Structures are given as C-alpha cells and as structure tokens.
Amino acid sequence: MNLELESYVAQILKDIRERGIEAVKEYSRKFDGYDGEFLVSEKEFEEAERQIPEKDKEIIKRTIERIRFYHEKQLESDKLYIKNASLYGIIYKPIRRIGIYVPGGKPLPSTLIMAGVPAKVAGVKEIAVTTPPKNGKINPYILYVAKLLGIEEVYKLGGIQAIGAMAYGIGMKKVDKIFGPGNRFVNEAKRQVFGVVGIDSLAGPSEIAVIADETANKEYVLYDLLSQLEHGKGSKAWLLTTSKELAEYCRKNGIEVVVCESLEECAEKANEIAPEHLEIITKEPLKLVDLIENAGAIYLGEYTPVPAADYFLGVNHVLPTGGAAKFSGVLTVMDFMKRISLAYVSREEFLSERYLGIRLAEIEGMEMHRKSMEVRR
Numbered sequence: 001m002n003l004e005l006e007s008y009v010a011q012i013l014k015d016i017r018e019r020g021i022e023a024v025k026e027y028s029r030k031f032d033g034y035d036g037e038f039l040v041s042e043k044e045f046e047e048a049e050r051q052i053p054e055k056d057k058e059i060i061k062r063t064i065e066r067i068r069f070y071h072e073k074q075l076e077s078d079k080l081y082i083k084n085a086s087l088y089g090i091i092y093k094p095i096r097r098i099g100i101y102v103p104g105g106k107p108l109p110s111t112l113i114m115a116g117v118p119a120k121v122a123g124v125k126e127i128a129v130t131t132p133p134k135n136g137k138i139n140p141y142i143l144y145v146a147k148l149l150g151i152e153e154v155y156k157l158g159g160i161q162a163i164g165a166m167a168y169g170i171g172m173k174k175v176d177k178i179f180g181p182g183n184r185f186v187n188e189a190k191r192q193v194f195g196v197v198g199i200d201s202l203a204g205p206s207e208i209a210v211i212a213d214e215t216a217n218k219e220y221v222l223y224d225l226l227s228q229l230e231h232g233k234g235s236k237a238w239l240l241t242t243s244k245e246l247a248e249y250c251r252k253n254g255i256e257v258v259v260c261e262s263l264e265e266c267a268e269k270a271n272e273i274a275p276e277h278l279e280i281i282t283k284e285p286l287k288l289v290d291l292i293e294n295a296g297a298i299y300l301g302e303y304t305p306v307p308a309a310d311y312f313l314g315v316n317h318v319l320p321t322g323g324a325a326k327f328s329g330v331l332t333v334m335d336f337m338k339r340i341s342l343a344y345v346s347r348e349e350f351l352s353e354r355y356l357g358i359r360l361a362e363i364e365g366m367e368m369h370r371k372s373m374e375v376r377r
C-alpha cells in the first residue's frame, strides 16, 4: 500500500465527511474544473442523444444485447430444501440502491454497459451514476448508454469526491454499494469507504499478462500488451514467454518481459503477479488453465484479445487489479445481490434437536440463549 496515497485520499474523504457539499464542490472545481449543477438534466440527456450518429446507436444496442446474454446466465435461483418438515436455504435479493463510477479521464461508456447491464439483470431498482465532466459536460455516449439502460440519475462528479458523495450521501441519496473501476485515487477512495458502503472490488489501473510460446504471432502479442498500457498512468503489461525471439520483439514501451524455461514456470509467474487479464497464446492453451490460480480473467488463443473482451464478447471487463485477483474476481450479476439465509423449522425437529443448542448455550454461558430454546413447548 502506498502510504502517501492512503493519507492523501483519507484527508480528502475526511474533509468531505465534515464539510459536506461545500467540500465536494471545492474538489470538483479543483480536480475537474467544474462549478455547476451535479445532476444531469433531461435537456442534457436529449442533447447527448442528438449528438450520437444512428450507426453508433445500433452498435451500442447490439453490444448491450451481447453483454446481457452472457450475464443472464449468471442469475442464481434461491436454494431451498425441506428436511424433517423444516424449510432451509438461501434466498437472493437485489441490492436496493447502488452507485456506479464511470471513469472519465478517458471517458469509458463501455464501462457503464459492463456495470449497468448486470445491475439491471439482478433487478437493482435505484442506480446513481457518477462520472467526471470535461469542459462542464459528460461524454454523450455515456449519457446515451444510461438512457438505454433506464438510468436517469447521473452526476457530473469524478474522483475521490464522487466516491465520497455516493458513500456519505452528499448531494444525493446515499448508496448501499459502489461499483466501477477508476484510477488510483478512485480505487483508494473505494477501499477506504468500504464498510460505510459495500464495494465491488479493487478495480484500478488496467493490467495484462500474456503467456506465449514460439507459436504465438508476435504482432498480435505486442498489440495486446500495448492495448492495456494505452489506459495510461499506472497500467501494466507483462510478457511471460519461453521464446527469446518474442521476448526481444516485445521489449519496449514499458512492457515487462520475463523469459522462462517452461510454460509451467510462466504459469507460476502469472500466479505471483495475479494480473487483471491473462492471455494464453500457446500451442495448447487449455492445458495451462489448470495451473492458473490467480487472474481476474483468462483469455485463450489468438482470437480472444483483451480488447475484444473489453468491448463486445459479453464477458465483464470490470476486474480486480494490483494483486487483488488473489482474493477477488470479475464483476458478476451476483455482486448486485445479497444472500439471505432462510429457515422455517417444524415443531418436531425443533423439540427433538434442541438439546444440541441448549448444551452449547451452557458451554458458552449464555443463559438467555438457553432459555429461548428451553421455554418452547
């Protein structure tokens, strides 16, 4: 953890907590050069829609359909069973109100598709979107995607101040959970507000690792590596290869190259890195999958480049970075839902099994627990 970043972000969040909307306005002026209404108006939505060429509207609709198709398969149904005339299980409920952060340094409408579609599939009722304005405006494609998804609450707010506003309910109703990726400031702010609200994962600056052997097309591999560096500051790219020739070809533009003795060694290095995306472009890529423990996403073969997954395959592009793939994973529909345990116990089962609870309550010295079970007839 970068302590300087941690205390920098903590100080801004504290100021936002203490001074509320005045602090949010001040940071918005300072970091985004914006000094106006935060909530996007109906007129601005209409203006944005007029700016989008019809051809692009079709592209966006078709993309949303592909993302929706993939995510609908993730919906889990309640898991209930009956035993001794008692009902037990887990039921799932959508989170009531969420916030989605859409990056705006380089505006990413595709990210609103990636977070908004699974939220809708899960049945989330209230969605607030924040994204930083540029020259006082929000990218029209972001507003068009919001409109298509039926999201009306969009705020011209970026960075730490957006995360603070959503978490503490400043200038808007507080959200229950914050979704969406962002730069290191956004990512650290999300980490720090966890507990006040839920967060999806630590989805920071983009990363790619490619495991490739001598059969890989050099040009494909190089462009894939460069694609994620294009996201800018903090992005990382690693090539893990058994081919010296490929290594030399890719040793440029900040790409970190590691030459390994075997593909097994490449897999072990990938596990240490725990990259956001891992491409495997080898003669038999499927053979390596079993060896991979840590990666946000694994893409196999020559025709599954990360940019295809970023935009149109259907898989989600909101993924853990910075080693967080060791303990968390890709955004799914179920991240927008809560698990609730359910039990409806029959008299017979309760009376015959309660001796277990009564004895455990005695062991723990919990008198009222024991009583609660014993008192029933």
Ligand SMILES: NC(=O)c1ccc[n+]([C@@H]2O[C@H](COP(=O)([O-])OP(=O)(O)OC[C@H]3O[C@@H](n4cnc5c(N)ncnc54)[C@H](O)[C@@H]3O)[C@@H](O)[C@H]2O)c1
Pocket (backbone or CB within 6 Å): 031, 032, 102, 103, 104, 105, 106, 107, 108, 111, 132, 158, 159, 160, 181, 182, 183, 184, 185, 186, 202, 203, 204, 205, 206, 231, 232, 233, 234, 235, 276, 317, 318, 319, 320, 321
């Ligand atoms: N992991 C994922 O799933 C995923 C997906 C898409 C994008 N990304 C990443 O998201 C990131 C988006 O970054 P971005 O910068 O384009 O957009 P962003 O919206 O995350 O950050 C821009 C905001 O940061 C704030 N900011 C900038 N400098 C600051 C400073 N010095 N102090 C305080 N606040 C400051 C400003 O408010 C600005 O509006 C990229 O790194 C990209 O790789 C990750």
Ligand SMILES: N[C@H](CO)Cc1c[nH]c[nH+]1
Pocket (backbone or CB within 6 Å): 108, 110, 111, 205, 206, 207, 228, 276, 310, 317, 318, 319
């Ligand atoms: N590669 C990013 C996830 O790390 C997602 C993205 C959006 N637009 C382009 N790429």
Ligand SMILES: [Zn+2]
Pocket (backbone or CB within 6 Å): 206, 227, 228, 231, 307, 310
């Ligand atoms: Zn990308």
